[in-house]
Amino acid sequence: MIERATLLRRRHSHGVRIRPHHMQAAWHEVVREGDELAVDAPLADKSTIICRTGLLLLAGGSGAWRVRDAMNRVARVLGVVIHVDISLLAIECTCIEGHETFSEVVSLAASGVNTHRIWLMENYLREVETLGRELTVHGYHELLDVVEKAKGNYVPWQLGLASGCACGAFVFLLGGGPVEMLCATAGAGIGNFVRASMGRRKIGQFSGIACGVAAACVTYLLVLRLLGMAVPSALTHQAGYIGAMLFVIPGFPLITSGLDIAKLDMRSGIERLTFAVSVIVLATLVGWLVAEVVGLAPDDFQPLGLTPLTLTLLRLAMSFVGVYGFSVMFNSPAKMCATAGCIGAISNTLRLSLVDLPTLFPALGLSAGAPPEAAAFAGALCSGLLAAALGLHTSFPRISLTVPSIVIMVPGLYMYRAIYYMCVFDTVNMLSWATRAILIVAFLPVGLGVARTLTDTRWRHTS
Numbered sequence: 257m258i259e260r261a262t263l264l265r266r267r268h269s270h271g272v273r274i275r276p277h278h279m280q281a282a283w284h285e286v287v288r289e290g291d292e293l294a295v296d297a298p299l300a301d302k303s304t305i306i307c308r309t310g311l312l313l314l315a316g317g318s319g320a321w322r323v324r325d326a327m328n329r330v331a332r333v334l335g336v337v338i339h340v341d342i343s344l345l346a347i348e349c350t351c352i353e354g355h356e357t358f359s360e361v362v363s364l365a366a367s368g369v370n371t372h373r374i375w376l377m378e379n380y381l382r383e384v385e386t387l388g389r390e391l392t393v394h395g396y397h398e399l400l401d402v403v404e405k406a407k408g409n410y411v412p413w414q415l416g417l418a419s420g421c422a423c424g425a426f427v428f429l430l431g432g433g434p435v436e437m438l439c440a441t442a443g444a445g446i447g448n449f450v451r452a453s454m455g456r457r458k459i460g461q462f463s464g465i466a467c468g469v470a471a472a473c474v475t476y477l478l479v480l481r482l483l484g485m486a487v488p489s490a491l492t493h494q495a496g497y498i499g500a501m502l503f504v505i506p507g508f509p510l511i512t513s514g515l516d517i518a519k520l521d522m523r524s525g526i527e528r529l530t531f532a533v534s535v536i537v538l539a540t541l542v543g544w545l546v547a548e549v550v551g552l553a554p555d556d557f558q559p560l561g562l563t564p565l566t567l568t569l570l571r572l573a574m575s576f577v578g579v580y581g582f583s584v585m586f587n588s589p590a591k592m593c594a595t596a597g598c599i600g601a602i603s604n605t606l607r608l609s610l611v612d613l614p615t616l617f618p619a620l621g622l623s624a625g626a627p628p629e630a631a632a633f634a635g636a637l638c639s640g641l642l643a644a645a646l647g648l649h650t651s652f653p654r655i656s657l658t659v660p661s662i663v664i665m666v667p668g669l670y671m672y673r674a675i676y677y678m679c680v681f682d683t684v685n686m687l688s689w690a691t692r693a694i695l696i697v698a699f700l701p702v703g704l705g706v707a708r709t710l711t712d713t714r715w716r717h718t719s
Contacts, residue, residue: 291393294392294395295388295389297393299351299358302334302336302353303349303351305330306327306331306336306351307349309327309377309380309381312373312400312403312404313373313377315364315368316368316369317367317368318374318512319521319655320342321516322655323340323347324340324342324521326381327340329384333384337351337353338350338351342521344531345363347362349362369586370586371583371588371660372588372592373406375592375653376402376403376406408587412456416444416449417445418448418580418581418582418584419445419581420440420581421581422444422577422578422581422582422664423499423500423503424440424441425574425575426578426664427496429574429578429664432493432495433493433557433560435480435483439479439480439497440476440500442475442476443473443474443475445475446472447468447473447475448468450464451464451467454468465538466542469542469543473500473542474546492558493558495556497547498673499669501543501668505536505666505668506531508659510528510697511659511662511663513526513528513529513532514529514698514702515704517529541679544676564616571605571608571609575600576598577597578600579596579599579601579604579664580593580594580597586656586660588656592656592657593660595650599639599643600661600664602638603642603662606634607631607638610635611625611628612625628696629696629699632696633700633702633703634703635662635703636702639661640658640704640706640707641707643657644711644712654712658704662700665696667697670690671689673685673689
């Protein structure tokens with residue numbers, strides 16, 4: 257026994273990690289009175305139920321307001337008052353019941369998005385508000401087990417296909433033609449397959465993003481070269497490589513950070529924004545580096561020469577495909593993907609049409625269309641209002657419809673060009689593209705926030 261203990265100490269002294277950095281919580285083992293009705297259970301057991309509820313929503317990508325609202329709904333059923341501080345990966349919660357208080361901190365290993373989990377949590381909350389006073393502590397955890405153990409709806413190759421279709425559609429909406437769309441579809445498909453495969457092996461998020469972007473850009477070039485063997489003019493269509501890497505644009509944290517800041521959840525909002533900016537900077541730097549090595553450049557797209565009617569119809573179709581693909585990447589079920597796709601088709605086509613009013617409707621005699629920033633606000637507002645209307649007929653969480661429908665409005669092209677011009681020391685162009693990207697991104701959550709204020713009573717109130 258002494259020799260074995262000595263051996264174990266030596267292993268530890270040499271830095272051997274016996275357990276993972278983030279350990280899985282054994283929720284069923286920490287409860288004190290598992291078979292007692294939760295409303296009569298010790299405060300520590302109530303706190304565990306409340307914190308686990310918030311943690312599962314946070315793991316699905318929900319913003320701080322929605323997480324806090326869910327925890328409050330459960331706390332009311334259990335007869336507890338809570339004070340909560342929420343960040344990107346952690347929740348600090350103090351529960352108060354009479355003269356007793358209990359504080360608890362729970363955290364995640366990584367940030368992610370899972371709209372199916374958010375939907376399951378909405379169903380769980382409705383069940384808790386209906387039957388919560390009749391459930392035991394173990395009963396609550398069994399309901400939460402169903403949510404936590406729900407498997408993903410898609411495997412890596414399906415996620416790769418979805419991202420390829422989404423980015424191919426994205427390239428068309430940016431002005432690209434069939435060659436750029438085909439190459440971007442292949443590049444984004446391979447890139448997201450690489451990222452998803454690395455994620456399933458628990459490899460760090462930033463490593464997966466870097467490898468995915470590099471794979472996407474290289475694949476775009478390879479497919480372009482293959483096309484060039486048959487059609488030499490295809491080699492002039494290099495601009496679409498930017499579209500091949502847009503699957504990594506962190507639309508969910510970008511949008512939810514703005515919503516959090518609007519609700520004065522500054523800690524969560526700033527951390528989400530910092531995470532999103534970090535992803536964007538990493539992805540664009542890797543994309544620039546690969547482009548420099550292989551000789552790609554972010555040139556302008558060649559005109560397609562489409563009639564206004566054809567362009568509008570294709571924008572409707574491609575917006576639907578793009579939003580559907582991004583929804584799949586967020587693990588939305590097929591019906592939820594289709595619903596978000598319909599919303600995005602209408603709102604994104606509206607946005608693009610406002611920018612191109614002089615071209616689409618020359619009879620109006622306008623010299624210029626709406627500024628892209630104002631058009632982004634209108635598109636996001638439209639998405640929010642449509643989601644509110646459809647919410648009366650579906651049980652889908654609003655965030656699972658609105659955010660995917662406006663992710664396609666995030667100006668990934670502007671962000672990349674800002675970083676590209678920064679890397680080549682073209683300060684004027686860098687500031688121009690960066691400023692426009694920042695303004696568009698800022699107006700997207702503003703549009704959603706206005707729609708939410710108009711249609712959601714709970715959102716309008718501060719408490």
